Amino acid sequence: MRHAFEAGTIVAIIAGGIGYFIVLRRSAFAAHALSHIGFAGAAGAVLLGVNPIAGLLVFTGAGGFAMATLGRKARNRDVQIGIVLAFMLGLGVLFISLYAGYATEAYSLLFGEILGISSGDVLITLVAALVLLGAIAVVYRPLLFTSLDEDVAEAKGVSLFWIGVVFMLLIAVATSMAVQVVGVLLIFALMVTPAAIAERLVRRPAPGIFLSMLIALFATWFGLFASFYLPYPVSFFITGATFAAYLFVRLLRIGGVRG
């Protein structure tokens, strides 16, 4: 439980942070696809007897790099991304079945298994998080510039290609970490929903990123506490909490562009 709490806290902060840029750049589908590509990597790692996080990092990293090099209009390629996504999910299923058919492995990769996190996993997560936050701080201005105004950023000398590659690699790392907590299928709940809420409520990016992290953090803590007292999965409580918060600001029309 302590490891779950530590890992959950770290993951919520990085997912909420990178999520802000995912929402701003309308790259949610690409992030979603990366998590599925990661599933095949994690399942392959399990099959080979390696730490699933290693498989996640390798596959999401390669997938992210490929998506970035395919072109900066990758977000408009949802059919192609979807085709690759489906194949990767299928590949993951094959690897899992080859691994003596343990359904629990597949389940924990798809839906998260935060309570099974080891102290080694926490350490990897912490290191990855520090690298990730440092990298975001370094590329912050060009990343924001290309997100809001690609053409002027390019004319000002920002390399759209390299910012795109760095951004996809950041998503790859964040996704690999977040899979431990909410799993491949529920990654949206931590990487997109809190950021979408924050963008409605706050007009300046820095406070927006901070709020996005806070929402992801509270949702994760809530999920852990709730599952401690109730016999239901952590993932459900986390996704339920962020969804409820999103519905709340939408239905009450709090924030938003016209608000």
Add this chain to the structure above:
Amino acid sequence: MGLPPSRRMTLLSNNMDNIIAAKNLAGGYPSNAVWKDANFEIGRGEFVAVLGPNGAGKTTLFRMLLGLMQPLGGSLSVFGKVPLRGNPMIGYVPQRHPVDSDIGVEALELVRLGLDGNRWGIGMSQSRTDEALAALRTVDAEALAHRPLGALSGGELQRIFLAEALIGKPDLLLLDEPLANLDMRREANFVQLIDDVVRSRGTTVLLIAHNINPLLPVLDRVIYVANGRVTNGKPSEVLTSKSLTDLYGIPIEVLKDSRGRIAIIGMDEAPEHEHHIHE
């Protein structure tokens, strides 16, 4: 603000340092030259309209000035050097598609990025904000500073983009169709605003437009791109039946109404070859 056109021209001739010089310049993509043999020089402080039909290669010229595209032939110099991407002396407002209506980030942030969005790091200093507010004041848009970009109208957005381009105090301003999507009154206001800013700072402006008329009161020079060729000169020289007939290679008539407004009418009835008089 500013001087009457005749006086400006005198000042210019006293101060002939060229901001842009093109010699036998050819532009386009390696597989497909859009235009060639362009020769022109543009001096400090000139207000230049870049005219011509859609697809004639007006934006190509801008991309070459910005160092985003290389000349296919001939030479081009900006401030006496080969154009290089990221030149801080150039302010640029690209042709826009409307901003996503659910972008909730405030206008001030975009203007700030115009100053130093190409630098690494977070950049939290107050001086950036002060400069951004000053740039917004220059374009009469201080009241829009904290409005979300997605909530702004076309005219308001153009002011924000102009502030984003002006914040670094550029010596050369490239505006790609800033008057598109503006109604008649806003068009005139916006031209006046640009003119006020650039005259007071001695900034050179190249402005791509479809309709010459709102620009006539402030123009020093016209670059006309059509039919794979580029011609340039004073508006009174370029915008004549003879000059445009030579350029297009088909009969063109330039008509003037009682208030000096111009209509360019080609025998070729393709609509992009016409510049209609606005009421």
